[in-house]
Amino acid sequence: xxxxxxxxxxxxxxxxxxxxxxxxxxxxxxxxxxxxxxxxxxxxxxxxxxxxxxxxxxxxxxxxxxxxxxxxxxxxxxxxxxxxxxxxxxxxxxxxxxxxxxxxxxxxxxxxxx
Amino acid sequence: xxxxxxxxxxxxxxxxxxxxxxxxxxxxxxxxxxxxxxxxxxxxxxxxxxxxxxxxxxxxxxxxxxxxxxxxxxxxxxxxxxxxxxxxxxxxxxxxxxxxxxxxxxxxxxxxxxxx
Numbered sequence: 001x002x003x004x005x006x007x008x009x010x011x012x013x014x015x016x017x018x019x020x021x022x023x024x025x026x027x028x029x030x031x032x033x034x035x036x037x038x039x040x041x042x043x044x045x046x047x048x049x050x051x052x053x054x055x056x057x058x059x060x061x062x063x064x065x066x067x068x069x070x071x072x073x074x075x076x077x078x079x080x081x082x083x084x085x086x087x088x089x090x091x092x093x094x095x096x097x098x099x100x101x102x103x104x105x106x107x108x109x110x111x112x113x114x
Numbered sequence: 115x116x117x118x119x120x121x122x123x124x125x126x127x128x129x130x131x132x133x134x135x136x137x138x139x140x141x142x143x144x145x146x147x148x149x150x151x152x153x154x155x156x157x158x159x160x161x162x163x164x165x166x167x168x169x170x171x172x173x174x175x176x177x178x179x180x181x182x183x184x185x186x187x188x189x190x191x192x193x194x195x196x197x198x199x200x201x202x203x204x205x206x207x208x209x210x211x212x213x214x215x216x217x218x219x220x221x222x223x224x225x226x227x228x229x230x
Contacts, residue, residue, distance in 0.1 A: 008154070043205060043221035044157065087156050101147070101170060102219065104156030 003027055004105035006088050012111045017078050021108045023071040023088030030103075033064055035073050036087040038107065044087055047073075078112045085109045116140060118222030120206050126228045127196055134192045135225045139208030146189050147219060148181055149205040150174065157205055163189060164211060196229045203227075 006023045013019045025033075033050035048055065050062040050071055061074040071088055088105035119138045127133050139146045145164050149157035160179070161171045165186035175181075178196075183189040193200055203226050207219040 004156070043223050045221070046218055089156075101159040101162065101172070102149075102157075103159070106154065106156050 001026060002106070003103050004088055004090055006105035006108045008106055008108060010109040010111050012113060013078055014113055015078055015080060017112075018074065018076045019078055019110060020075075021073045021086055021088075021110075023073075023105050025069050025071070025088075025090045025103075027090065027092065027103075028069060029092055030069075030090040031093055032091040033062075033071050034089040034091070034102075035060075035062055035071075036089055036104070038085045038087055040084075044104075047086070075110075078110075080112050080114065083110055083112045118206055118208050118220055120204075120222040120225050122225055123223060124226045124228075126230065128230050129196060129198060131196055132192065132194045133196060133227065134190050135204055135206075135227075136188060136190050137206030137208075137222060138188045139206070140210075140220060143208035143210045143220075144186070145209045145211045145217070145219075146183055147207040147209075148189070148191050149207065149221075151203040151205055151224070152201075160191075193227075196227075198229045201227055201229045 004025045035047040036044040037047045038044045048057050050064045054063045059076045063072045085107040087107045089102050121136045147162040148160040151157040160175050161181050163183040166183050178194045181191045203224040205224045206222045209217040209219045211217050
């Protein structure tokens with residue numbers, strides 16, 4: 001079983017739609033959680049951190065459920081430019097001491113169509 | 115450009131040859147990481163350095179792989195006796211580690227290796 005599992009997609013959605021991605025992780029000792037975005041043939045870039053209380057950044061909302069070891073990302077009002085692969089990432093270190101290895105999921109591909 | 119840079123961007127080699135990749139981190143960053151990414155998968159951690167010290171190595175890093183960061187600045191990743199299974203994108207990342215604060219890893223554009 002992979003340490004971080006994601007539905008690979010692709011998710012094909014029309015512009016303006018709301019789309020949600022889920023991710024599960026196996027290491028209960030994981031302390032910090034992130035969503036990265038990766039465009040085709042580009043490097044991953046941090047999209048947002050995920051906090052226990054849930055957090056929002058514009059059209060993006062991330063949620064963490066430690067009991068179920070489950071992370072989600074919600075994108076509202078999808079734009080064409082949101083088309084990318086979204087990588088779920090966990091880290092055994094706490095946010096205030098993070099910096100060692102990141103464990104990535106396989107990514108979920110999103111395609112937003114006009 | 116003050117981001118992470120990697121060289122070369124693409125490398126095609128024949129099975130059995132040795133290859134070396136270079137990574138230049140963001141200048142003030144003291145931590146440097148190597149990851150490998152194959153098609154359709156997320157990046158997998160290989161190793162990381164704090165300054166010149168190699169602090170952690172994944173079991174993915176076989177004895178054919180070696181990484182160095184001799185002066186605590188740039189790093190090299192060498193693969194000896196390449197195999198077709200080594201074909202992947204090799205990503206470098208760097209971060210400024212300060213205890214007590216979150217330190218984001220910034221990724222370079224990667225070196226795409228093809229072993230024929």
